[in-house]
Amino acid sequence: MTLEFSGRVAIVTGAGGGLGRAHALALAARGAKVLVNDLGGTTAGDGGSPTAAQAVVDQIVAAGGQALANGASVTDPAAVAAMVQQAIDAWGRVDILVNNAGILRDKSFAKMPLEDFRAVIDVHLMGAVHCCQAVWPHMVAQKYGRIVMTTSSSGLFGNFGQANYGAAKMALVGLMQTLSIEGAKSDIRVNCLAPTAATRMTEGLLPPPVLAVLTPEAVVPALLVLASQDAPNRTIACAGAGTFEAAHITLTTGLHLGSGPDTPEQLAAAWAQVSDRSGSQVPASGAAQGQNEVTQAMAARR
Template sequence: MALDFKGRVAIVTGAGGGLGRQHALALAARGARVLVNDLGGAVNGELAAGAQGAAQKVVDEIRAAGGEAIASVASVTDFAAVQAMVQQAVDAWGGVDILVNNAGILRDKSFSKMELADFRLVLDVHLMGAVHCSKAVWPLMVERKHGRIVMTTSSSGLYGNFGQANYGAAKMALVGLMQTLAIEGEKHNIRVNCLAPTAVTRMTEDLFPPDMLQSFGPEAVVPAMLVLASDDAPTRTVLCAGAGGFEAAHITLTQGVHVGMGPDAPERLAARLAQVLDRAGEMVPGSGTAQGANEMRLAREGK
């Protein structure tokens, strides 16, 4: 059955180019009315002369194809501006059903050489930007008993990447944000997921061999976003996507062992660390309480 977004209102941040542009175009092509948000900054977040027209260009593309769209140049780091952006969508179309948190910047350097200001700014755009946007749409989604929020995480957050301590920390933080918002949103039919894309954009184009540039175009990631934003979306899911391939990433908990307490507990743990790390029978916890429940089980079994 075709994924249909007719009647839905979507906000896509960082949608003036790259992945965000493809997300906005795809949602609009399937019937959604789309607020295209982009501050117009460079990859490092600095504003360039005339760049604030990026969002409007995408709006013009959508309208030329027969879709409905409006532009916003709000900075996701400014909560008041984000609230005004959400109100813009409400005034135009009555509400917000879908939020794709895609806005991001890079300030790559090895941790030893990285300025703290660059660390904070990347966290501010990726993490707090998603917090601001999610916070602004949350009451609307609760009232409607319907909402789909897609966070953009990254393999750099899930698994690490040299020179991206700030970016990786922000991207993994979005997974933690997703975990709790999905739990809190479940009773309101608000489903919250993460997308981990591998794609050639202006942020990543130097990382790909020439023969793979076309395969890893941002449009290849779009199917995962559409599934995560759809009426039948899962929740608390991390979907990875690139070049037509799709995987799921999980944060798991091993079965563990009980070594007890006492002065020699560190030595006993060290001796049995391989057992603790053994992934046989590992699980994906339903919530953070699962860790404590598992440790309770181990303690009872150890008595």
Template sequence: MSIDFKERVAIVTGAGGGLGRQHALALAARGAKVVVNDPAVSRDGSGLTTTAAQQVVDEIRHAGGEAIANKASVTDFDAMQKMVADTMSRWGRVDVLINNAGILRDRTFAKMELDDFRLVMDVHLMGSVNCTKAVWDIMQQQRYGRIVMTTSSSGLYGNFGQSNYAAAKMALVGLMQTLSIEGKKYNIHVNALAPTAATRMTEGLIQDNLADMLSPEAVVPAMLVLAHESAPTRTILCAGAGTFEAAHITLTEGLHVGVGIDVPERLAGLLDRVTDRNGSIVPEAGNVQGNNETEQAVAASNRRASIGPSPTVL
């Protein structure tokens, strides 16, 4: 099977450099018409320039592809609506959205200003929400769409000094989970990519001897698979150095402990059994947790009813 994007139109945010640039170049090389979005700020969101997006567009056009630049911030919903309207005016559809834009404001939680927390959430989470909302109705109407959220191992598993970034990246997983359910009947597939790559965003975070191995290009195949018409939905792919993994949010089988004044103490004593991952599942939706809990409660109640009342001791 060939992974191509002929006749497809893709929007890539944060595509003026690093991983986003590689995403845009790869999509264009495989036939997509590409909107290169990037306000060209520094990795902490400051220092606005206006040339990065156009430079990537020039690269794509020089290679024979089609692309246009957009220099608006993903934090501006009106600007994202205009970006999408301009795309529709030019090419008549939007097939792929790669939510890649992001910034870092790393500090330990004790030293972090709340403004830095809010800004990182605004760019990563609300930026992805803004772009996705701007294309959602179009994708519903054309009954086709592929959306990739950029999550992170920091969000999935935590990372020192990145509480703001981790919170935003895990929130994107929750957004992906729900949108994949809501988009299914419209053939809108929504997935998440957790990249490991040496870029401007990761300067100082990756050992120098590993930087060459962790090139942004090595992550791109995962994006292409998640954005293609053959893509799965509700999948979290991890990628780095040519290695690919899948992450899952799982639910253990659990244990019915009951209700009552002594349940906290009983639960503490049984916690190893409650957290035992043998037999764990990947729920299809959030109601699976509630169903599991009530089913176990009903089963416990039926067992008690079948045993009958305890005999009276005289």
């Protein structure tokens, strides 16, 4: 089966370089019409220039594809709405949204100014919210949509100096969990991609032999699967150096102890059993936690 995107319209944010550029080029090469969005600022989110997005568009057009450039900041809801309208006016629909735009303002938490925390949340989380809100009614109307959030191992598992970035990236997983449930009836599938790649945001952090295998292009196959017609729904796909994994938020079976005066001490003594991962599940929704708790409580009363 060939993953094919003819007739599909994709918006890729932060697509002027790195991962976003690789995503945009790959979607276009497989037939998608691509709106290439990039503010053209620094990795810290300062400044802006349309040249990066236009260069990617020129490359797509030179290869025989269709593409448009857009320089909107994803932090500006009005500009994002206009960006989506630009795609609708040109091509009549939006099938795929890749929320890839991001900035870095790394510092240890003790030294991090509040404005650096807010700025990173604003771009990664609220930027994705603005884009999702703008495409959502169009995807509902056409009963089709594929949305990919760019999460990170820094959010899933933590990373020193990235409290702001990690918080934003894990928040995108929470956004995905609910949008995937709400969009299912309209065939809007929402997934997360946690990439490991050598880009402008990671250069200087890793030795050259490692950087050589961590190309943005090595992540692209995962993006194409998540953006495809047969995409999964509510998945956290991880990709780097041509290796692909899936991450899961699981719930252990747990242990019913009741709520008596000695329960805190009982819980402390039984913590290893409570956190034992054998028999853990991947809940279908947040209701699974309460259902598990109440089921065990009712069984204990019999």
